[in-house]
Amino acid sequence: MTSAGTQSGFDNAPVTKSLLLCVGGCSLVAYALDCRSLAHLQLIPNLTTQHEFWRLITSQCIATTSGDFFFGSLVMYQLRVIERQFGSSKYAAFFLVTSALSTIFEIGALAVGKRYGLTSIPAGPYGFIFAALYQFYKIIPPSSHYTFLGINISNKASVYFLTALPFLAFQSPSSLVAGVCGILAGAIYRSNLLNMKEWRLPQFVNRFASRFILPILSTTPRRRSPAIVLDQRAHAVQDRGRNPSPASSVIRQPIINEEHVDNLRSMFPQQSQETITRALLLSDNDINRAAQFLLDHP
Structure with missing residues (x-):
């Protein structure tokens, strides 16, 4: 994230x-x-x-x-x-x-x-x-x-x-x-x-911006190469094997920005809390990509 x-x-x-x-x-x-x-x-x-x-x-x-x-x-x-x-x-x-x-x-x-x-x-x-x-x-x-x-x-x-x-x-x-x-x-x-x-903009303004303006203005964050990510994960697994510790087995839960959740709920009142949270998880907590995901998957 x-x-x-x-x-x-x-x-x-x-x-x-x-x-x-x-x-x-x-x-x-x-x-x-x-x-x-x-x-x-x-x-x-x-x-x-x-x-x-x-x-x-x-x-x-x-x-x-x-x-x-x-x-x-x-x-x-x-x-x-x-x-x-x-x-x-x-x-x-x-x-x-x-x-x-x-x-x-x-x-x-x-x-x-x-x-x-x-x-x-x-x-x-x-x-x-x-x-x-x-x-x-x-x-x-x-x-x-x-x-x-x-x-x-x-x-x-x-x-x-x-x-x-x-x-x-x-x-x-x-x-x-x-x-x-x-x-x-x-x-x-x-x-x-x-x-x-x-105070927020009216919902119809948010929906209009999400559908027509955000796709133009949104910037996709630069992502690391999959090969680099896999290589780093392999090294992490090897390190845990050499130095096992209780903390290494703890799975960190991703943190969801509550402000993003509130904004998306105002823009997409018909979507459930679970759907909005899932959209943020899939978009690495990027509200613009999450809004686009909700538009593409009504």
Whole structure:
């Protein structure tokens, strides 16, 4: 079974992959049409007088500079570990909830900050990224430490200082406001206000995504050669023969991710618990392959 620590690329992270494609595609279109300035969030006159409410959406999905897109993409890619912790269904709901909350906070910041010269907030997925960074800070433990100039630093520092801070720097200081709004949105989600952590996309959306989107976006984990696996098993049997021990005869039961079970049950309510568990076992606990298995074996 593939563990979270050994997964690479976009394994078990289709939402992250789709968000990167969406932001990249929208940014490319905005650059080609030379309309990037229309994506910024501006209260007066765009929202209040001209009623350009579409800016509420474009301000969250278009990166207006190459630096924003590069460093924003790096941060989103590194935060795919949050999707693996949450599960794809919960992570998609998390994106929608935190993006909406951060947009509301940004509108409030524009209303309050106009007297201090804050007239607009740059476009880009600041709200979602910094909401996810807050979850990263809270729930992901550091996996390694190193010393720099006598200071003990964890591997998580590279995410904060080498990608997140440069992402903010390109359009500061107004981008700092967007980052703070994202952190506030992440804190509210983390507090589970209104039971937000249990919110999911409607079942018909999950079924549609499972049938038409996941097969395109899912990444099949790289597998070891069968010859290598058999050779390793042969060596293990020989070692047990030389050094028998009670622990060697214990059969380890595979661990099933309960979040994956809940997500699959919401997507396939007609399937039994045993069928969903079997699908996860056969797919090495990969929710995307398990969903495809359930679709192929109704």
